[in-house]
Amino acid sequence: MTSKITSNPIKSGQYSKVEIDGRLMIVTINRPEVMNALHHLAHEELSAVFDEFQENPDLWVAIVTGAGDRAFSAGNDLKYHAEYRAKHGKRPPATVKGFAGICSRFDLDKPLIAAVNGVAMGGGFETALACDIIIASEQAKFALPEPKVGLAAGAGGMQRLSRQIPLKKAMGMMLTARHVPAKEGFDLGFVTAVVPHADLMNEARRWAALTLECSPMSIRATKQTVMRSLDVPSTEISMRNLSYPAFVAMTNSEDTVEGPKAFAEKRKPNWKGR
Numbered sequence: 001m002t003s004k005i006t007s008n009p010i011k012s013g014q015y016s017k018v019e020i021d022g023r024l025m026i027v028t029i030n031r032p033e034v035m036n037a038l039h040h041l042a043h044e045e046l047s048a049v050f051d052e053f054q055e056n057p058d059l060w061v062a063i064v065t066g067a068g069d070r071a072f073s074a075g076n077d078l079k080y081h082a083e084y085r086a087k088h089g090k091r092p093p094a095t096v097k098g099f100a101g102i103c104s105r106f107d108l109d110k111p112l113i114a115a116v117n118g119v120a121m122g123g124g125f126e127t128a129l130a131c132d133i134i135i136a137s138e139q140a141k142f143a144l145p146e147p148k149v150g151l152a153a154g155a156g157g158m159q160r161l162s163r164q165i166p167l168k169k170a171m172g173m174m175l176t177a178r179h180v181p182a183k184e185g186f187d188l189g190f191v192t193a194v195v196p197h198a199d200l201m202n203e204a205r206r207w208a209a210l211t212l213e214c215s216p217m218s219i220r221a222t223k224q225t226v227m228r229s230l231d232v233p234s235t236e237i238s239m240r241n242l243s244y245p246a247f248v249a250m251t252n253s254e255d256t257v258e259g260p261k262a263f264a265e266k267r268k269p270n271w272k273g274r
Helices: 040-055 078-088 123-129 157-164 167-174 182-188 197-212 216-229 235-240 245-251 254-264
Strands: 016-021 024-029 061-066 071-073 112-116 119-121 133-137 141-143 193-195
Touching: 016 040, 024 040, 024 197, 061 071, 061 123, 061 197, 071 112, 071 123, 112 123, 112 197, 119 123, 123 141, 123 157, 133 182, 133 197, 141 182, 157 167, 182 193, 193 197, 216 245, 216 254, 245 254
Parallel strands: 024 061, 061 112, 071 119, 112 133, 119 141, 133 193
Antiparallel strands: 016 024
């Protein structure tokens, strides 16, 4: 991974900013005037961004963060939703790939890192939970506050949080809609690491760099196997069924040859991702 970030304005849009650094894509939710709350237009834009990430063989890892220092994402833009309903007499259209273009993207085998720089509420927290790693600023706060406005966390929060931390802890968060600071999120287990606010992006990039040292074929095989094994009734059955497509692709890849060869030759491997 190179040290210089090169902007790619073609991929940036009205509601998001996209930067490319070698194999890494950094996506910044860019609605700071509303604490990066999202509406259906932003969802569609972000969905197109992550479509490109998913399909581009040269991009191996992505970081998602929010613009400004206040919020990762405050969730649904409720004011926009109310105005839309008043004008059109119906809810805004749903986005196939879910909140922020990733919450219903169940076929993405490339790793996502959430760099949570502030408030992550409702759909914002659900977006972070849909990522594989959460790096949080010390000033980050998390919550699923939907019940306080007569809603429920329908973008995967109820399902993901209850699978990622102990059930009683998850229910304690969801049934009270309380705000949880970054340190408590780490103690509960849904936050991977907590760092001073000024160090957030450097830390997220450090985790991305560590991931990029590994074979992308192995990383995708690992993520796909883990995610598809979550609901398999036993470890034995899961281990017998290693016919997941990404695992099979890894075993047949050039990287599987290159890794042991580089180790034997005492050099860094030259991963091909195929």
